[in-house]
Amino acid sequence: MGRKILFVTTDQQRYDTLGCNGGTLARTPVVDRLAADGIRYTRAVPQSVVCMPSRSTIVTGQHPSTHGVWMNGVALPVDAPSVAAELHRAGYRTALVGKAHFEPFIDPFGRFTENLLAGGEAETAQTAWADGTIGPHRGFDHLEFAAHGAVGMLHYARWIAVNHPEASGMYYAAVDAALNVNSAGGGDTDAPQVKVNPIPREWYHTEWVADRTIAWLDSLAADDDWFCWMSFPDPHHPWDPPEAEMERIDWRDVPLPAGYPTDRAEREAILDAKPRHWRQWYDGTLVSNYEAPRGWVPASLTDDQVREVNARNAVECELIDEALGRVLAAIEARGWGDDVDVIFTTDHGELQGDFGLLFKGPYHVDALMRLPLVWRPAPSAGVAPAVIDQPVGLIDLAPTFAAIAGLPARDWMHGHTLPADAAEVAARPVEHVLTEWDSELFGVGVYLRTITRPGWVCTAYKPGYVHDGTEGELYDLEHDPLQRTNLWDDPGYASIRSDLLAELHDHEPPVHQPRLELDAPV
Amino acid sequence: MASVRRTVQIHRPPEDVWAHIGDPASIATWFPGIEAATVEGTRRVITTRSGLPIPEVIVTHDDLQRRFQYRLDLPLVSSHLGTIDVIGLEDGSSLVVYSTDCEPDPLAIVIGGATGGALAEIRRQLEPRTGGAA
Known part of the structure; x- marks a missing residue:
């Protein structure tokens, strides 16, 4: 019997929303305890700052260039490598409960397995694997899906439709009648993607994900080895937690985030020192990411809207923490507590007011790039608690799961096992982590390549709709933790910039051929 | 208005390709995700x-140009x-162009x-040995 793995992801959660990372708004005692007992990473970096490429990196252990999911709406091929398939082959029971999003959501033709599974009786589907054999879809022998609301084809939406049909209209409508991401405001401040949601907490998707995870765990034999990816859709917008839970935090009391320059002139001067698409989005003249509502102009963002968004986001984080606590209690009740590794992270961050912006896009700064990551090894493994400051990536998760299961990392996994102590940090073959952005939306192409090293983050822009290929960003993470001063053109940092770019270009990942097509906006 | 264009080269003569896809009622046999199609005059x-029914208006059905709109x-x-245009190439093969303006x-991206x-799928059916993505 091996170590079991509970892999917990949230969606679009900032590093500073956890108490263990210095957050003061949301109370997250469950994750804080895992961090105290395990390993907390202070510089975990995604390989993409949007969902589908980042989640594809988690399951394949590859950069977006290599697995081919270069932007949201590009489906991960069904025969892509999968660490879940490796674990399944080794005898693990494997499940993914919650948000998958390896395949597009908007799918009127029913082309994608994730969208069809809920309509059938099967727990999963049999599909091709990377080695040509046929097995459970992406290696998961149990799949139950949820997204950010109760509309659509996934399991949670169908559960609401059957059991609580009156709740389906309680959520914010994530897209409008024209299939654009909704810009309608709500709440007390008319903030975009905010809604007062009267749904009872027990019907909310966070509770459903925890309930279904517990139900799957309860179906297992005591001596099963298992890998369970519990994937919460929150705190990704829309920000519409159960309204009864908003009693926890009065948004009027929420301090403005450090990353939000309250003085408009200062804010706009900071944006003007960055590549031009920053200011263009702020002014509403360029939208390069589908998930940024086209009808919303960031320059209209008010202090109170930032407060309300952060309050609702914090409540969602607290609900996740409490749901995780329920699952951990269920694991203890099964007698598995000493043998379960728990890894908690997210797919990417959220601007949440930084620079006067919300949501996400081609902006490789800490708001989107610095992620919560906690690994609490199974107590039976006897791993000492630690804090690791070395940059690590979500690309490192697949080989880490393999290592926990006692399996070798496969050669298609391009990351490295997460370091558990200083000696393992020193033994890592690379010090950097890479992040990519490619997007082509209605004729607007934006392409970024970023390297994160201890103390530095450097982004090079490829030629595109608004960039000529000479632009970039360089930040000193130690002296400029809010990334307000772009050193790209500062002659005093030319040598550092040159070294970082050389390392970036020397380690460009293999490129998937042929280039995969965009199948949906998200 | 957004415009999306997809293309595929098929190593079969254009008349063969058109014979395979030119009948508006045949779409369910080569368009993954479409389960059924009924045609009455210019309505499909x-x-x-x-399970979503989608009514359509046939604008162009030109067997000479091998164009369907x-x-x-x-x-x-x-x-x-x-x-949908089926265009004969010099080597005897066909270029199939499927454009969406929406x-x-x-x-437009979804369609x-x-x-x-x-x-x-058309290439898979007409070139069963090679298949391949569009």
């Missing part, structure tokens, strides 16, 4: 795998034109993605 109704007739869709814009799947 397709039903998707998710249609419009979606849905309240959600303010404007749409789908165009408003609202996001729908365009599905047309890419259709072109791949």
Whole structure:
């Protein structure tokens, strides 16, 4: 019997929303305890700052260039490598409960397995694997899906439709009648993607994900080895937690985030020192990411809207923490507590007011790039608690799961096992982590390549709709933790910039051929 | 208005390709995600795998040019034109071009993605040994 793995992801959660990372708004005692007992990473970096490429990196252990999911709406091929398939082959029971999003959501033709599974009786589907054999879809022998609301084809939406049909209209409508991401405001401040949601907490998707995870765990034999990816859709917008839970935090009391320059002139001067698409989005003249509502102009963002968004986001984080606590209690009740590794992270961050912006896009700064990551090894493994400051990536998760299961990392996994102590940090073959952005939306192409090293983050822009290929960003993470001063053109940092770019270009990942097509906006 | 164009080269003469896809009622046999199609005059109704019926208006059905054009007739869709062209190439093969011009814009991406799947399926059916993506 091996170590079991509970892999917990949230969606679009900032590093500073956890108490263990210095957050003061949301109370997250469950994750804080895992961090105290395990390993907390202070510089975990995604390989993409949007969902589908980042989640594809988690399951394949590859950069977006290599697995081919270069932007949201590009489906991960069904025969892509999968660490879940490796674990399944080794005898693990494997499940993914919650948000998958390896395949597009908007799918009127029913082309994608994730969208069809809920309509059938099967727990999963049999599909091709990377080695040509046929097995459970992406290696998961149990799949139950949820997204950010109760509309659509996934399991949670169908559960609401059957059991609580009156709740389906309680959520914010994530897209409008024209299939654009909704810009309608709500709440007390008319903030975009905010809604007062009267749904009872027990019907909310966070509770459903925890309930279904517990139900799957309860179906297992005591001596099963298992890998369970519990994937919460929150705190990704829309920000519409159960309204009864908003009693926890009065948004009027929420301090403005450090990353939000309250003085408009200062804010706009900071944006003007960055590549031009920053200011263009702020002014509403360029939208390069589908998930940024086209009808919303960031320059209209008010202090109170930032407060309300952060309050609702914090409540969602607290609900996740409490749901995780329920699952951990269920694991203890099964007698598995000493043998379960728990890894908690997210797919990417959220601007949440930084620079006067919300949501996400081609902006490789800490708001989107610095992620919560906690690994609490199974107590039976006897791993000492630690804090690791070395940059690590979500690309490192697949080989880490393999290592926990006692399996070798496969050669298609391009990351490295997460370091558990200083000696393992020193033994890592690379010090950097890479992040990519490619997007082509209605004729607007934006392409970024970023390297994160201890103390530095450097982004090079490829030629595109608004960039000529000479632009970039360089930040000193130690002296400029809010990334307000772009050193790209500062002659005093030319040598550092040159070294970082050389390392970036020397380690460009293999490129998937042929280039995969965009199948949906998200 | 957004415009999406997908193409595929098929190593079969254009008349063979057109014979395979030129009948508007045949679409369910080569368009993944479309389960059924009925045609009455210039009206076609397709039903998707998710159970969604979509009425369409046939705009052009030209066997000489090997061109087929249609419009979606849905309240959600303010404007749409789908165009399939089968073009003979000098080497005797065919270039199939499937264009989608649509408003609202996001729908063009969704339909365009599905047309890419259709072109791949047409090639798979007509070139069973090679298959391949569009």
